[in-house]
Each structure stands twice: as C-alpha cells, then as structure tokens.
Amino acid sequence: MHSLSHANRQLHHLALHDALTRLPNRTLLEDRIEHAIAAGGRGGKRFALMFLDLDRFKTINDSLGHHYGDKLLQGVAARLTGCLRVEDIVARLGGDEFVVLLDEVSGPTAAANIAQKLLDTLALPIVIEEQQQSVSVSIGISMFPADGTTLRELMSNADSAMYHAKKNGPRQPPVFCAGDECGGRCPPAAGAATAAGAGQQ
Numbered sequence: 001m002h003s004l005s006h007a008n009r010q011l012h013h014l015a016l017h018d019a020l021t022r023l024p025n026r027t028l029l030e031d032r033i034e035h036a037i038a039a040g041g042r043g044g045k046r047f048a049l050m051f052l053d054l055d056r057f058k059t060i061n062d063s064l065g066h067h068y069g070d071k072l073l074q075g076v077a078a079r080l081t082g083c084l085r086v087e088d089i090v091a092r093l094g095g096d097e098f099v100v101l102l103d104e105v106s107g108p109t110a111a112a113n114i115a116q117k118l119l120d121t122l123a124l125p126i127v128i129e130e131q132q133q134s135v136s137v138s139i140g141i142s143m144f145p146a147d148g149t150t151l152r153e154l155m156s157n158a159d160s161a162m163y164h165a166k167k168n169g170p171r172q173p174p175v176f177c178a179g180d181e182c183g184g185r186c187p188p189a190a191g192a193a194t195a196a197g198a199g200q201q
Contacts, residue, residue: 018092020070021077029091029099033151036103040144045104047144048111049154051162052080052118054096055136055170072133075126083121084114098137099158108143108176115139115174123171138165139174147177 016028024032036047054076061069073096080090080098089101100118105111119139125132140162148154157177165175 018094021074021092023077023081023098024089024091026091026093029089029093029101030151030155032089032101033154036101037144037149037151037154041149046107046146048100048102048105048108048114049142049144049158050100050102050111050115050118050174051140051158052098052100052137053162053166055138055166057096060133068128071128072126072135075128075133076122076135076137079121079124079126080118083117105143108141108146111141111143112174112176115141119171119174136170138162138168138170138172140165140177141174142177 016025017023018025033049036045039045040047054072057069057072060072073092076098077090077092080100084090084100085103087103089103091099091101093099102111102114105114119137122135122137125134127133140158140160142148142154142157142161144154147157161175161177165172168175
C-alpha cells in the first residue's frame with residue numbers, strides 16, 4: 001500500500017512537471033495563475049507574468065547538438081530558480097520558452113527590476129561540458145489586472161510583449177504590454193520600463 005501511494009505521488013508529480021528541467025509545466029503553471037487571479041480579485045493584489053525566450057537557441061542546438069542544448073536548458077532553469085523568491089514560480093512551456101509568475105509585486109517598476117535581475121543573471125556564462133556558453137533572453141511582461149483579468153488575456157499579452165522584445169534584438173530591456181493605456185500595443189521598456197511602470201502604479 002505504501003509503495004502504491006508513493007508511485008501515485010510520483011505519477012502526479014510527473015504529470016505536473018517538465019521531465020527535462022523538473023520545473024512546473026503548463027498545467028501546473030495555469031493552475032497557479034488561476035489561483036493568483038482569484039486571490040487578486042478578492043484582495044486587490046497585483047502580480048506579473050513574464051514570458052522568456054532564449055535568443056539563438058536553435059543555432060546553439062543545431063550546431064552543438066540536442067544533448068548540449070538540453071544541458072543549457074537545465075542550466076537556464078537553475079539560474080532562473082536561483083534568483084527568484086520562494087513564492088514565485090518558474091515554468092517551462094516547452095522548447096526554449098519559460099514563464100515566470102511573480103507573486104504580489106507592487107507594480108511594473110518592481111517587475112522591471114526583477115526582469116533586469118534575470119537578464120543580468122543569465123548574461124553570466126554557463127559552463128557546459130567544460131566550455132562557457134553565453135545566454136541572452138527576450139522578456140515580455142503582463143501585469144494583473146492592468147493587462148488582463150483572465151488566464152488567456154495575461155498569457156496572450158505577455159507572449160505578445162515577448163515577441164516585441166525579440167524584435168528589438170538580444171540583450172535588450174524587457175517589454176511591457178501596457179494594456180488599455182496604449183490600446184493593447186506593447187511598447188519597448190527601454191528606460192520606459194520604470195517610467196511606464198510609474199504611470200500604472
């Protein structure tokens with residue numbers, strides 16, 4: 001009976017986590033976002049959703065091999081987890097896409113500061129198979145409730161903002177989806193991450 005219970009727990013864990021990085025998967029992430037939305041609706045709490053996409057990952061994966069690429073993804077997952085608060089969540093959606101759920105942030109300025117911390121941390125070389133690999137990511141951010149009050153709105157807006165960030169090129173500041181303030185457009189947050197954030201606080 002004990003072994004059966006243990007096996008069931010393992011299966012439950014595997015169903016909610018990414019096999020490669022051990023991070024929460026989309027199913028668990030979406031459940032946590034729904035909980036954050038419900039908590040925000042009751043208590044007026046704000047949170048941020050960040051979409052992160054590795055720059056040049058396909059080139060690295062194709063040139064150095066999938067085994068190397070997998071180790072790089074594991075290294076990135078460890079870096080992200082290591083520089084966030086316990087209450088925050090890092091999930092892997094698949095491929096080279098990660099999502100960060102920042103629980104209870106005071107506003108866009110605080111979210112921008114954390115995003116910059118992630119960029120700076122990931123900019124430090126990761127050692128894989130005795131060679132250093134530099135990594136950069138593009139980050140798009142949506143804020144609850146300014147950029148959406150449903151799971152679909154928040155995920156879609158953060159994803160859209162991330163693609164705007166990717167167009168700006170590697171090692172650029174994160175992009176905010178500014179919601180109703182600019183008709184759903186996602187302006188670059190270069191320097192404006194804090195300025196735009198101050199306007200929404």
